[in-house]
Amino acid sequence: MTVSIPFDNTYVSLPDGFYTRHTADAASHPELLAFNTQLAQDLGITGYDDTEALAQIFSGNLVPEGAAPLAQAYAGHQFGSFNPRLGDGRALLLGEVVAQGQRFDIQLKGSGRTPYSRGGDGRAWLGPVLREFIVSEAMHALGIPTTRALAAVATGDTVYRERALPGAILTRVATSHLRVGTFEYFAARRDYDNLRRLYDYAVQRHYPDAKDPTEFLTHVIDRQIDLVSRWMGIGFIHGVMNTDNCHVGGITIDYGPCAFMDGYSAQQVFSSIDQYGRYAFGAQGNIIMWNMAQLATSLVPLMPDQDDAIDTFTTLIHAMPDAFNAAWLRVFAAKIGISNPTETDRAMIDDLLSLMEHDRADFTNTFFALRLGSARDQFINRDAYDAWHIRWRDRIKDLSDANAVMAQANPWIIPRNHQIEAMITDAVAGNMGKFVHLAHGLAAPFTENPAFADLANPPTADQIVHATFCGT
Numbered sequence: 001m002t003v004s005i006p007f008d009n010t011y012v013s014l015p016d017g018f019y020t021r022h023t024a025d026a027a028s029h030p031e032l033l034a035f036n037t038q039l040a041q042d043l044g045i046t047g048y049d050d051t052e053a054l055a056q057i058f059s060g061n062l063v064p065e066g067a068a069p070l071a072q073a074y075a076g077h078q079f080g081s082f083n084p085r086l087g088d089g090r091a092l093l094l095g096e097v098v099a100q101g102q103r104f105d106i107q108l109k110g111s112g113r114t115p116y117s118r119g120g121d122g123r124a125w126l127g128p129v130l131r132e133f134i135v136s137e138a139m140h141a142l143g144i145p146t147t148r149a150l151a152a153v154a155t156g157d158t159v160y161r162e163r164a165l166p167g168a169i170l171t172r173v174a175t176s177h178l179r180v181g182t183f184e185y186f187a188a189r190r191d192y193d194n195l196r197r198l199y200d201y202a203v204q205r206h207y208p209d210a211k212d213p214t215e216f217l218t219h220v221i222d223r224q225i226d227l228v229s230r231w232m233g234i235g236f237i238h239g240v241m242n243t244d245n246c247h248v249g250g251i252t253i254d255y256g257p258c259a260f261m262d263g264y265s266a267q268q269v270f271s272s273i274d275q276y277g278r279y280a281f282g283a284q285g286n287i288i289m290w291n292m293a294q295l296a297t298s299l300v301p302l303m304p305d306q307d308d309a310i311d312t313f314t315t316l317i318h319a320m321p322d323a324f325n326a327a328w329l330r331v332f333a334a335k336i337g338i339s340n341p342t343e344t345d346r347a348m349i350d351d352l353l354s355l356m357e358h359d360r361a362d363f364t365n366t367f368f369a370l371r372l373g374s375a376r377d378q379f380i381n382r383d384a385y386d387a388w389h390i391r392w393r394d395r396i397k398d399l400s401d402a403n404a405v406m407a408q409a410n411p412w413i414i415p416r417n418h419q420i421e422a423m424i425t426d427a428v429a430g431n432m433g434k435f436v437h438l439a440h441g442l443a444a445p446f447t448e449n450p451a452f453a454d455l456a457n458p459p460t461a462d463q464i465v466h467a468t469f470c471g472t
Contacts, residue, residue, distance in 0.1 A: 002047030003057060005106070007066030007095040014201065017186075017194050019070040024060020024092055025112025025122065027169070029156025031055055033432065034133060034439070036150050039173065043099045043106075043150075058151040058171045060092065060111040067095045071114035075188055076181030076244025077294055079278055084188045086181060086244050087116025090124060093177065103205060105177050106150065109170040125165035126154065127424040128470070130435055132170055132255040134423070138415045138442040139252055144230055145223075146252040148173040166428060175251060178202050180295045181244030187298035199302055206249040213299040214312055221292050221316060223250025225327050228288045233331035234411060235261040235363040237281045239271035239468065246291045257468035260414045262458045263360030264353065270417070270468040285328065289320045334409035335367045336392060337402025348391060355384055362458045364414050371406040411445040413455040417465035 011019065032055040040048045048054060056062035063069060071088035078086075092114070094106045109132075110124025133149040140146050155167035178198075186195035203210050210216040227250050231238065238245070239257035247253045257271035266282030274280070279287060296313035303309030332349045333341030356366055361378040369375040379385040396402045415438065423434035441452030459465070 002050045003053040003064065004046045005057075005064050005066065005095070006044045006097050006099075007064075007068070008098050008103075009066070009068045009095045010103070010201075010205075011072070011093065011096065011105075012068040012070060014197060015194060017073065017191065018198070019072045019093075020087075020115045021069065022071045022092060022114050023063065023069050024108060024169075027059035027061055027153070027155035027157060027167070029154075030059035030061060031154045031156065032058070032151065033130075033154050033168070033427075034149075034152040034435065036137070036148070039148055039150055043097050043104060043173065045097075054151060055153055058108065059153045059155055059169055060108050064094070069094055071116055072177055072182070073116065073185055074179050074181040074244055075185040076179070076242050077184070077291075078240075078242045078244070079274075082184070082188070083244075084185070085116070086118075088114055089117040089120050090114070090122040091172075102175065105172075105174045107172045107174065107177060109172055110155075110167070111169050121159070123155075123157070123159045123167050124169060125159040125161060126168040126427055127165070128256070129168040129170040130424055130427055131258075131420055132172070134420060134435070134438050134442065135255050135258060135415050136172075136252070137439065138445065139236075141443050141445050142234055142411055142414075144234065144236075144252060145227055145250055147255075174247075174253065175249045176202075176205050176247075177253070178205070178248045179244050179253075180246040180248060180291055180298070181242070183248070183295055183298035184243060187301060190301075192301050195298070196302060199299070202248055213302045213309075214316075217292070217296055217299055217313060217316060220248050220250065220295060221320060221323075224288045224292060225320065225324050226250065227252065228284050229324060229327035229331045232281065232284060232328065233335060233409065234414060235264070235281070237261065237268060237270055237279070238284065239274065239279055240470070241279045241284065241287045241291065243291050243294050246288075246295075248295070256470040259417050259465070259468050261363045262416065262464070264356040264363045264366070265360070266353070266357065270465070272467040272469050285321075285324045289317060289324070292320065293317050331409070334405050336370060337396055337399075337406045339401075339405050345395070348388070348395065352388055352392075355379060355381070355388060364411060365456065365458065367406070367410040368412055371403050371410065407446065412448050413441060413445050413452065415442055416455070416457075416459065417468065418459040418463040419455060421465055 032051045057064050069092045073087045075084045076086050092108045092111050113122035129152050133152050136149050150173050151171040153169045157167040158164045159167040207219040237259050245254040259270035268281045269277050300309050329341050359380040366378040426434045441455045
């Protein structure tokens, strides 16, 4: 075998309570569907021209030298209800590599049952694998902290959901897989020795300058505020912001029923399981505060004076709304060309969003067109938009400076739901052409390119995707 992965594993050195050693279920006929060559190079992986070996490794059939496959344990609040034992029900951490001064996990998703599968089959079908590959790489190109996609492999096996579907496995790369739910797992068990070990490990891996749990929590809060405000700036809806999907390093993780908005609505929900809008677009700022409160609760036992810690942590959580609103203002002000916003700019942004919501103006296209001078075309009530535009031009001192700010804040294309669904339909039928087209186009989302002009088109009435699914 020519493929070499420079594993340097640390998580496996933690006590057994953190994970279960496990190997993947065999894939009957693995076939490499997609491989991220540039990411492989960045990770120091060599010999990746051997596609047969890649298919064997990233299907889980072959454990490469230096790997230490394991399923991680964690808990989580799912739609507000606590589950004390979740864990990797369909994923395996192959191991870690160190590249460019950063440690990365390499994980298989959809590789079969584990001790944490809770009755599931541990498999993934092709659709969610290709969705996560496309969306996570698009998020990276958009400048959003995220997990990455290294490989997609068809297993040759059938997965049964509502119907028989082709099985597949995604290889995910992340700065770690430490979640708020990982801390909840040990705190709920009152296993404070392992909670301390987890904290020490997370500090070393993500926040080496944190001197105590208070500083650690402060860092995590700052990262989450930055992340979620940036999600909102590109119209992204995560869909399942459970604490087990909330990464303490501040990256986007677990692309299940995620989606990007077309027509703007603060109440937009796509996830088929979010029946009450808990994780709607406009609710994401509040939810990240709720998630951080759960992390704070889990950290309290690590503090020498727990009563004092509760007061300190409560102060940090209560400061989040103002901090999030300030981050949101910076993000959305940049979208209208303002680099140093004041509170008076918030009303102008809110008014534009209200006009967009009333007319269901396309989120991405409206902001991109603002720089081009053609945003008016996105509206039904153009007189109302014209009045807003006059206010905006009065606020903008230098249009060329504003355009430069908007050029970095407003993408031309995003992974649109209807295009992803069409790509999946074709892939299930054996045609990967739309996948390749999406992957190439979304690699440069801020640059207009006639070769990918179709990717900028919002859906027609019969193409609108009303619900997205986890695919588990």
